[in-house]
Amino acid sequence: MTDLTQDMGEGASGPARPANSIFAQDARTKRRNAAERRFRMYGVIALGIGLVFLVALLFAIVRNGTPAFTQTFIHLPVELSEAKLDKNGNRDIEQIKKVSTFGYKPLIEDAVARALEENGIASPFEDAGDLTDLISSAAAAQIRDLVIANPDMIGETVEFRVLAASRVDGYFKGRVTRESLARDKNLDAEHLDVADALKDAGVIEREFNWDFILGADASESRPEQAGIGVAMLGSFFMMLVVLLLSLPIGVAASIYLEEFAPQNKFTDLIEVNISNLAAVPSIVFGILGLAVFIQFANLPQSAPLVGGLVLTLMTLPTIIISTRASLKAVPPSIRDAALGVGASKMQSVFHHVLPLAMPGILTGTIIGLAQALGETAPLLLIGMVGYIASNYPDGIASGFLDPNSAMPAQIYEWAKRADPAYYERAWGGIIILLVFLMTMNIIAIILRRRFERRW
Amino acid sequence: MNDMRIAERAVDVNETKISARKVQVYYGDTHAIKDVDVDIEDRTVTAFIGPSGCGKSTFLRCLNRMNDTIDSARVEGTILLDGEDIYDRKVDPVQLRAKVGMVFQKPNPFPKSIYDNVAYGPKIHGLAKNKAELDEIVEKALRRGAIWDEVKDRLQAPGTGLSGGQQQRLCIARAVATEPEVLLMDEPCSALDPIATAQVEELIDELRQDYSVVIVTHSMQQAARVSQKTAFFHLGHLVEYDETGKIFTNPEDPRTESYITGRIG
Ligand SMILES: Nc1ncnc2c1ncn2[C@@H]1O[C@H](COP(=O)(O)OP(=O)(O)OP(=O)(O)O)[C@@H](O)[C@H]1O
Ligand SMILES: [Mg+2]
Numbered sequence: 001m002t003d004l005t006q007d008m009g010e011g012a013s014g015p016a017r018p019a020n021s022i023f024a025q026d027a028r029t030k031r032r033n034a035a036e037r038r039f040r041m042y043g044v045i046a047l048g049i050g051l052v053f054l055v056a057l058l059f060a061i062v063r064n065g066t067p068a069f070t071q072t073f074i075h076l077p078v079e080l081s082e083a084k085l086d087k088n089g090n091r092d093i094e095q096i097k098k099v100s101t102f103g104y105k106p107l108i109e110d111a112v113a114r115a116l117e118e119n120g121i122a123s124p125f126e127d128a129g130d131l132t133d134l135i136s137s138a139a140a141a142q143i144r145d146l147v148i149a150n151p152d153m154i155g156e157t158v159e160f161r162v163l164a165a166s167r168v169d170g171y172f173k174g175r176v177t178r179e180s181l182a183r184d185k186n187l188d189a190e191h192l193d194v195a196d197a198l199k200d201a202g203v204i205e206r207e208f209n210w211d212f213i214l215g216a217d218a219s220e221s222r223p224e225q226a227g228i229g230v231a232m233l234g235s236f237f238m239m240l241v242v243l244l245l246s247l248p249i250g251v252a253a254s255i256y257l258e259e260f261a262p263q264n265k266f267t268d269l270i271e272v273n274i275s276n277l278a279a280v281p282s283i284v285f286g287i288l289g290l291a292v293f294i295q296f297a298n299l300p301q302s303a304p305l306v307g308g309l310v311l312t313l314m315t316l317p318t319i320i321i322s323t324r325a326s327l328k329a330v331p332p333s334i335r336d337a338a339l340g341v342g343a344s345k346m347q348s349v350f351h352h353v354l355p356l357a358m359p360g361i362l363t364g365t366i367i368g369l370a371q372a373l374g375e376t377a378p379l380l381l382i383g384m385v386g387y388i389a390s391n392y393p394d395g396i397a398s399g400f401l402d403p404n405s406a407m408p409a410q411i412y413e414w415a416k417r418a419d420p421a422y423y424e425r426a427w428g429g430i431i432i433l434l435v436f437l438m439t440m441n442i443i444a445i446i447l448r449r450r451f452e453r454r455w
Numbered sequence: 456m457n458d459m460r461i462a463e464r465a466v467d468v469n470e471t472k473i474s475a476r477k478v479q480v481y482y483g484d485t486h487a488i489k490d491v492d493v494d495i496e497d498r499t500v501t502a503f504i505g506p507s508g509c510g511k512s513t514f515l516r517c518l519n520r521m522n523d524t525i526d527s528a529r530v531e532g533t534i535l536l537d538g539e540d541i542y543d544r545k546v547d548p549v550q551l552r553a554k555v556g557m558v559f560q561k562p563n564p565f566p567k568s569i570y571d572n573v574a575y576g577p578k579i580h581g582l583a584k585n586k587a588e589l590d591e592i593v594e595k596a597l598r599r600g601a602i603w604d605e606v607k608d609r610l611q612a613p614g615t616g617l618s619g620g621q622q623q624r625l626c627i628a629r630a631v632a633t634e635p636e637v638l639l640m641d642e643p644c645s646a647l648d649p650i651a652t653a654q655v656e657e658l659i660d661e662l663r664q665d666y667s668v669v670i671v672t673h674s675m676q677q678a679a680r681v682s683q684k685t686a687f688f689h690l691g692h693l694v695e696y697d698e699t700g701k702i703f704t705n706p707e708d709p710r711t712e713s714y715i716t717g718r719i720g
Contacts, residue, residue, distance in 0.1 A: 263526045333563035337626070339524060341576035341633055342553030351575070352565055 061430055067173045068428020071209035071224060072164035074135060074198070078111040078143060079157045091151045101140035108132050108139055108162075116194070119201040124190040133187055134195060136163035138218070138225040164204060166224040166421040168195050172206055175420055212428060217389045217410060223421035226414070228429050230389035234304050234404030235373060235436075237393075241308020241400070242315055242372050247365050249312075250319030257320075258327040259349050278317035285314045286378030294382060302383040302403035310382060311372040318371060322364025326357040359451035366444040370437050376408040385409040407433050469496040472637060472667040473518060478532035480513050480522065487513045489691040491532075495637075495684075500659055500668045502678035502699065505688035506714065511671045512560065514688065515639050518669065519555035520548040536637070553580055556635030560642045560671075562622035564614035564629070569606050572614040572625055573597060576633035592632055599661070600628025601654035620651040627655065631662065638662060640670040644677065656681050675715060679703050687711045 020026070025033070082089060084106060085099055112131045116123050125131060139162035146160075147153060163169075167187040170176035178189045198204040215227025261267045289310030293299045299306050330353045338348030354361075379385050384405050393399040405413065407429065415426040473495040480488035488510045495501050495518075503511040513522070520541060522528040534541050541551055553576075564572050573593045576582075583589035593610070597603040602624040606617070614625055623646050630638060640659070644652040659681050662668050672678050678685055678699065685702040687695045687710075695702060695711045706712045 331563075333559065333561055334565065335524070336521065336559060337563040337565060337629075338575075339521065339549075339552060340519075340557040340559065341579075341629060342549055342556075343575075343579055344549045347579055351579075356566060 061427060061434065064424065065427035065429075065431040067175075068212055068425045068431075069209060070173075070206050071212065072169040072172050072204060072206050073161045074115075074164050074204050075159065075161055076108070076111045076115055076135075076203070077157050077159050078107055080143075080147060080154050081107060081110075082155045085147060086151070086154050091154065093148070093151055096151055096154075097148060099144070101137075101144050104140040104143050105129075105132065107143065108135060111160075115198065115203055119198070119203065121194060121197040121201070124193065130191075131194070134165055134168050134191055134198075136165050136222060136224045138163050138222055163224045164195075166222070166419065168192075168204075169206075169224050170421055171195060172199070172204075173424070175424065212425070213432065216391060217405065217413075219388065219390075220417055220419065220422075223417075223419050223425060226422070226425055228407060228410055228425075228432055230392055231405040231407050231410035232432070233393060233399060234307070234384070234389060235406040235408075237304035237399045237404070238308040238311060238406055239369055239373060241305055242311045242369060243365070245308070245312040246315045246319050246368065250316050250365070250368075251323055251361060253316075254320045254323035254327060255349060255354070258324050259353070260345065274317050274320050278321060281377070282314050282375050283377040283381065285310050286381035288313065289378060290381045300401055300403065302387045302405075303401050304384075304404050304406070305400040306382050307379055307384050307406060308400075310378045311375060314375065314378065315368040315372045318368035319361075319365050322367070323357070323361045326360025326364070327353060329360065330356045359448045362447045362451070363444045366440050366447070370440045373436060373440070374408055374433060376406075376412050379406055379409045385412055388413075407436070469498050471495070472497040472499075472537065474535045474538075475517075476533045476535075478514070478517060478530065478534060480510070480517060480531075481529045482513075482525070483527040487691055488517070491693040493686060493693055493696055495667060495669060497667045498663055498665070499684055500663050500670060500682040501684045501686065502682035503669065503671045503686050503688060504673070504675065504678050504714070505694075507673075509688040510691045511688050512641050514693075515557075515641055515669060515671055518637070518639055519552045519557055521552075521557065523548055553633055554635055555637040555639060556630040556633060558623070558627050558630050558638070558640040558643045560645060562619055562626050562646055564617070564622050564625050566613060566615050568611045569597075569614045569617070569625060570610040573629050573632045576629060580633055582633065596628040596632035597625075599631050599658060600624045601651075601658050602628060620647040623647055624651065624655065627658065635666065637667045637669065640668065642671050642673060645673070652677070675703070687714060689714070 084103060086092075086096055088095060109128050109132050112135065113123070113128050116131070123131060139160070142162060143160060146158070165187065167176050167181070167184065168191070171192055172195075176184075176187075178192060181187055181189055181192070195204060211225070211227045211229075213227065213232075214229035215225070216230040217227070218225035257267060257270065289306060293306045293309050294301055299309075334352050334356065335348050338352045339345070343351065376385065383403070387403050387405050387409075389403075389405040389410065391402075393402050393404065411426050411429040411433065414422040414429060471494045473493075475491055475493045475495075478488055478491040479486065491514060503515065505511050513528075516522045517530055517534060518541075522530055530542060536551070536555065540546070565575065567575075570593055573596050574583075574589055577589060577592050583592055594603065594607075597606060602621055605621060606612075606625075614622065617625060623643060627640075627643060644655055647655060656677065659668055659670065663683075670678075670681065682699045685697065685699040686693055687702065687706075687708070689710050695706060695708045697707075702711060703715060706715065
């Protein structure tokens, strides 16, 4: 390279080096290059700040949320004593049902006492009943449900896996300490000694808790039992409503506006208003839903159907805007080509334009749905926040019409409750919500890739 | 009306296919076509020439009402196809465009297979009763588009994957597949190499046996080679319309002469 330039310089036939050589940068170029370098640096810094926030957020979510997926369980052989559960011994289901969860307490008491005895742990309590504080009050109901389902089991000793009380669970997760128990009426430090001993003995174990993902919400005093499953179903039915309404309506409206409607003041006005609608705070849609769907149309409160309708209102502008953008992106020459061979306007749209716009439409729809899935504020006003979603809907219709909650509403509800165990569950719920959102976004990306074609 | 055509036939070998009178086109406030009167003959190649922006494409698009798709465009005057006013309210532009096919300046194949590109028109117009007939139509059209040999082995390949010149010939094949009576071609060869151009010109000459072909071109040589009649447009006016030979050898209007000799344009 250098040889060559020298040759050029020295050679008799080569031209002399020009006065302003392109090898030397002039002041202007230097300034310009410096400005460019500075700008690139700003970009890198901005990106770095964003990444730091993202990593911090993810770290916080994972750290705070993962404990919610495991739960402390106690493995207890419980003797289903005939004397206590079925005094007459005739296995009459009505009689058995008469025994309330309170009647199962003594069984658990016995079982715990026996577990201590078998493992050679001395009980620090005078009253054996104190020991049951280790166990969630959900345990009695769990045993009762099993007995009612299988009355034949009465008299046998059955191995149960029952939930530990939330304080015990908190102790093993580091949420509850001996110091913090000093101010707690529910549990004493002695309980923790017993719990430690039981853990060493393998009676208490921390295991993955499917019930957190699939289960129902529980009352304020039983965080260990609460799950997000029912709210997940609520969200599912809402999303179904949103998808079934907003996709056809949004796409039809966009096609009409983009391909058929004349360009005039009126359509301009509509266009501006759709853009404005996209920027309307979601709580406004909530109060609109309350007024129109619940107070005027008398639809049931807290129902996923109403939630879906409200979220449809909210999602429509997003879908319309993205659909119109993707219709606009289809080159007009394709429309001309179709019209040129004698296709009607509608044929040109449905045979040629729409397939090309499909990836954009689908992506927009999924992003709109993802937005709707995470939306909480409008649900506040139609009563889906604060509702304790403790029952699964028993069919498709009741899935739409029975009161339910939704995932973000459930998370908000948990975060609001006093018990720190619920705080942990709120983080866990956020992980689940994010998994859903991420899945939807990935589907959007895959669809876009799959359908993308050159033209 | 019929009587008039019979009278004309006596004078002329070819009857008039399209007859335009006092055609005006406005794009919003721009007056793009001013007072154009022209009679386009059947079984004839008519060339539209003129400097860029003079309104050749605009006028061509009037002939199959493609201007309807432009919101700001407004067409006045009468254009008769076989004596019927194509801007009559009773006319369905879709039906008209099946009769008056068009090839655009920029090749615009559908992003579908080569086969589907050609088969689309016949399909929507119900020209084929079954797959075999459709195959036949597609092959015939591709042959007439002078592209059959190049694509016969990859009919299912995407039409957009062809070269620019092949795409344009595919578009021509697509246009002839619907058996139009008039074929409008807006600079069909601007993307083609000389060989493909020669093929297309040959094709145009062949099409003349059955159709009336209107071709917009910037190439004087092409106009002289393929057309029997030539119309010279300038600033929205139809300046001169006559036998191609006459236009190129002995134009009446000084503007035509200076354009042809390369002094304006
Ligand atoms: N869609 C449109 N909207 C507004 N004005 C237009 C439109 N299309 C064309 N025009 C105007 O109409 C006039 C004629 O345009 P046209 O496209 O017919 O020219 P042309 O003769 O085909 O030119 P070229 O040889 O460059 O293709 C031009 O002044 C152009 O600016
Ligand atoms: Mg043009």
